[in-house]
Amino acid sequence: MRINVLTLFPEMFTPIQTSILGRGLEDKKWELNIVNFREFSERKHHSVDDTPYGGGAGMVLQLMPIKAALDSLPSKGKVIITAPQGKTFNQQMAQEWAQEEELTFICGHFEGFDQRVYDYVDEAVSIGDYVLTGGELPTMSMIDATIRLMPGILGNDFSSVEESFSHGLLEYPQYTRPAEFEGKKVPEILTSGNHQKIAEWRLKEALRATYLHRPDLLAGRDMTKQEQKLLEEIKDEEQTN
Template sequence: MDVKIDILTLFPEMFDIFNYSIIGRAISKDILQINTFDIREFTRDKHRKVDDYPYGGGAGMVMAAQPIVDCIRKVKCQNDGKVIYLGPRGKTFNQSMAKELSKESEMIFLCGHYEGIDERVYKYVDTEISIGDFVITGGEMACIPIVDSICRMIPGVLAKSESYMEESFYNGSLEYPQYTRPECFEGDNVPEVLLSGHHENIKKWRRMKSLVITKNRRPDLFEKLKLSTEDKKFMDLYEKNI
């Protein structure tokens, strides 16, 4: 499966991070294509300006429509995917969105900067995504974790599907505790169940630990979980013994 992701940005060098680790390996295997397009290359301004003062006054600068729209049009000639703008008005990104977007074969991400983009650019945008209710320097900062999260779930990117299926948030809960060698570190031992080799017991232990951690640290997530009969029995017992 070959997935194409094109990123429109003022700072293409920021995305060199995708040349490393898991995503880098997927690119080298031709599972992924991640391309960057410098919006400055599309400006008609002789000084390569891509921003200007906002009409009506106000602090900061606004990215102009012309270079962004021309860049989108160019990329659209080779990418039929949705144009996704990283901005504050969008829905907050989560694992469910990552799952859905990982099914797309082509995507275009637009990174805003300064005080945002000219409102007239929005007619070329299919959807807007935010990473939360806080201010960051530019869309590049949001684009990197979003693209990484999406790519991890594309078939072939990770060695095993279980690698992401058991991670925090994939099924709505936080991940269970993990241990590695040595078996005893500064008097703190690895739980015996993990050394038992009994896969069913290990699976149950991990599920129970995941539920407890989620309830204690992210009660908002816990409230949304669909608990099995066994889950409910365990949590009832846990509550009685707190």
């Protein structure tokens, strides 16, 4: 996959070029093309913002340099802009984007974009109802969530399948050595070697974590009979605790 990023701050994208994603870059499993759209400004000092028509506080990003930066790309794939009015990013979107051959992200700054910028994008996306100084951090989060789902990026391809949200549930608790520390023990079922019982325990604990911390995820879930049974057990257990 090829990722294009239009930004005023290319230096901010160092984190996604390190660790697991960085190894993916080195192995050419994905490409990162960062474009500073300030370079496409025709103004003397390469400014890319201006005062809004009609007055008001702050500055607005101009259309021309962004459009010129987009036009400079040999191809763009799906064009995504970070904006508060956009759809909230989630795991399903990451899974869908991971199937694309190319994605282009436009990072905002100042008081936002000239509205006409949106005529050149496919999706407006937000990462939550709060305000950041620019679109770089949301873009990095979305790139990370997407690229790590591609084959060969994670050391174990099953890792992304069992994570929180992959099946609409939070992840079950994980443990490693030692089996006991300061009186706190690993659940015996995990050392039993009974893989069927372990799988059932993990499903139940994933349901429990979701029920306790993100019950909204269960509201529209099409639950299997096994999940329904386990959830009833969880509710009884939590009421007696």
